[in-house]
Amino acid sequence: MKLTDFPDSHGHFGPYGGVFVAETLMAALDELRVEYEKARNDPAFIAEFEYELKHYVGRPSPVYHAKRLSEQYGGAQIFLKREDLNHTGAHKINNTIGQALLARRMGKKRVIAETGAGQHGVASATVAARYGMECVVYMGAEDVARQSPNVYRMKLLGATVVPVSSGSKTLKDALNEAMRDWVTNVESTFYILGTAAGPHPYPMLVRDFQCVIGREAIVQMQEQANRQPDCVIACVGGGSNAIGIFYPYLAHPGVKLIGVEAGGSGIASGKHAAPLSAGTPGILHGFRSYLMQDENGQIIETHSVSAGLDYPGVGPEHSWLKDAHKAEYVAINDDEAMAAFHDLCKYEGIIPALESSHAVAHAKKLAPTMKKDQIILVNLSGRGDKDINTVAKLSGITL
């Protein structure tokens, strides 16, 4: 089996992935699997998806040679895949359009979503408005507080935002609550899962919808540099922007793939969100993958300056790529990500999302070790407008 042939028919990426959910959801996941299988082989479905990506999202997103940043970092040339320029400001919309089209195809009039930073919630509320569907977004109470502009955006778009106060009040708890809603309203409701995680077929279908990032990049790099990059760097929370750019590059074995997890206050401090760097395999939210857990198998609280990376698990395909040594995973601390955030503002006039700043920060470490004619492609997964309150607060500034 080729690496790009995964998952198998049961959703397994080697030992990872699968369908670990209560019986109540089995029929719904099976229905989704069957319907998606039909959709992905239906030229009309694919044509509509591509039309929406072009005319509604504004794709293709540019690949941009960040010359001043490259000069500043003093080594390899840094190119940015500008997912921040998509409608709604991040890669999330690629996936929500695909899933909303699936929902419509399945006759579901109500969609639900979980969100951490709010980007996936906004992208879900957006497509719900676009296709005339009712939308309910679950968001950890802590994230509601630290991402208030996105909460208001979702409301403007007509969505109901439900703050979740159980557990750690962050993304994982929002996901639990969304699953509970789905269990209860399974016949009327489509669950738009925001990352390449969850039970099969979600990791596969989210990857497929996000792969447009990597496919475009391969063409654009050839056009601009007449070659492919030496390495591709993307941040990894659940891992959808990373798998979206990595997966098409798996067919280019000369290109090194590097996923960047949230190192929080540092791996050694224990306060981080880096399951691939410092976790162990386990089962959470319907799939097996690397997790942040204690010796009793309880999920432990994660820490990151970036709400979108603040998640104790990771998409199963990343666990598989890690074990197969097809991708490398590293961690970047909060302060390193903050420094890279400011670099990109200062030298390129781009305010990046704190999530994406983690990928830029790793490029900052790597570039000086490489030659000037080598290329790093960073997936700039989202823009940072949503983060200005967090950044201001950390800089001791009151807005």
Add this chain to the structure above:
Amino acid sequence: MSRIGQTFAALKAQNKKALIPFITAGDPGRGMTVPLMHALVEAGADIIELGVPFSDPMADGPVIQRASERALANKIGLKDVLAMAAEFRKINTTTPVVLMGYANPVERMGYAVFAEAAKAAGVDGVLTVDIPPEESAGVADVFKAAGLDPIFLLSPTTPESRVELVAAAAGGFIYYVSLKGVTGSANLDMDEVAQKIATIRRHCTLPVGVGFGIRDAATAEAVARIADAVVVGSRIVSEIETSPESEVVSRVKTLVQDLRRGVDAASK
């Protein structure tokens, strides 16, 4: 025959139905669980379902979620739950104990290590909510080899084609969750439940227990008329949550006695 099988056989011989109360181990306190288990038996429980606390109980409603959070605040892990079962067994050697929880704590311990430890602690059955038969290859066999009954759920959304698959993997009894939704939801459509149980019985000879939505003697009686066992969780956990600690045992006992009367009324 397993202790669960024996229990159902004995009840059948007396034309009685089983009452299966659920409590979360370690809720409200570490030392409360074993006394509560004995109280459940005294009040008329035939089988005890002991919840293993988990940080992310995706299939549970707020009542059992909060019980899990209280137990975790008391630092209760899977090993502690097994120790509680073993302590219960020192006095009670007849009432089956079923552990109910999520996959990850068991996965973390290791399925074979867990199965052996659970058997040694006197546990009779294991229900891991988020391991459906499709993912249980190896797991159910490991449990069965250790002498543990693997308990599986069926739901209103389970198509008939899956009932057979679930029945083939299951041991002990089938747990039919009679409502869509999480634990602690309301409203129970008895005709719909009866129809589904008839479907299950076409594919499965195991006893069928029904849970979700049973709140009092009347609903317990209605369910006992059509099922082999009545499972009550959120209502009992809610009683534990709202009782002062000194009254937890006596209040739970009163509640379960009432449920028992309901179950027995169905056999008259």
